[in-house]
Amino acid sequence: MAKVRPGRVVVDYEDDLVVFTVGMRINKFWKFGKWWPVFTSMPRMLRELQADPDLGLLDSRTMIGGRVIMVVQYWRSEEHLERYAHSQVHAHRGFWKWFNRNVKSNGEVGLWHELYKVRAGEYDTSYINMPPYGLARATKERDATRTDPDDHEADAVH
Ligand code: HEM
Numbered sequence: 608m609a610k611v612r613p614g615r616v617v618v619d620y621e622d623d624l625v626v627f628t629v630g631m632r633i634n635k636f637w638k639f640g641k642w643w644p645v646f647t648s649m650p651r652m653l654r655e656l657q658a659d660p661d662l663g664l665l666d667s668r669t670m671i672g673g674r675v676i677m678v679v680q681y682w683r684s685e686e687h688l689e690r691y692a693h694s695q696v697h698a699h700r701g702f703w704k705w706f707n708r709n710v711k712s713n714g715e716v717g718l719w720h721e722l723y724k725v726r727a728g729e730y731d732t733s734y735i736n737m738p739p740y741g742l743a744r745a746t747k748e749r750d751a752t753r754t755d756p757d758d759h760e761a762d763a764v765h
Pocket residue numbers: 629644645648649652653688689691692699702703706707718720
């Protein structure tokens with residue numbers, strides 16, 4: 608299990624980035640032949656991406672809740688993500704085709720992709736007593752002091 612780091616840290620990264628969430632929903636459990644290939648394709652792609660950092664994936668986290676499996680991913684840029692998605696030599700293109708051919712629009716397996724482009728300086732983070740996590744794990748972190756609601760800039764103007 609990842610080791611907890613006591614105290615507060617914040618992300619120490621000053622570049623644009625992309626947050627991408629991708630996931631599936633098992634709508635009909637008995638349609639095993641439809642959702643199993645989608646379910647197993649995900650770790651395969653993640654292994655491929657982790658093996659070659661130049662593809663642009665900074666880090667990812669997989670979460671399961673009920674019927675939904677969701678992967679939160681941090682990418683260097685939208686260009687990296689698009690290049691990977693369309694690449695002739697990587698796995699995604701094949702899975703995309705497989706999905707289009709095999710999973711019909713009849714509600715059997717849900718699939719989603721969400722892409723958020725985030726500009727440098729337009730994100731704010733805080734991790735207290737956490738193991739390396741989220742964007743901090745994906746990039747760099749630095750030590751920070753604890754905050755206090757009575758000691759806030761906004762209080763000065765109101
Ligand atoms: C590492 C995980 C994944 C990444 C990074 C990823 C990335 C992307 C991106 C960037 C697109 C948009 C491409 C474009 O329109 O130019 C896309 C579309 C698509 N992907 Fe993925 N994907 C992932 C997982 C999956 C999985 C698990 C499947 C199914 C087995 C899948 C099937 C599809 C399909 C069907 C589309 C077209 C969606 C639409 O028509 O709106 N992807 N993917």
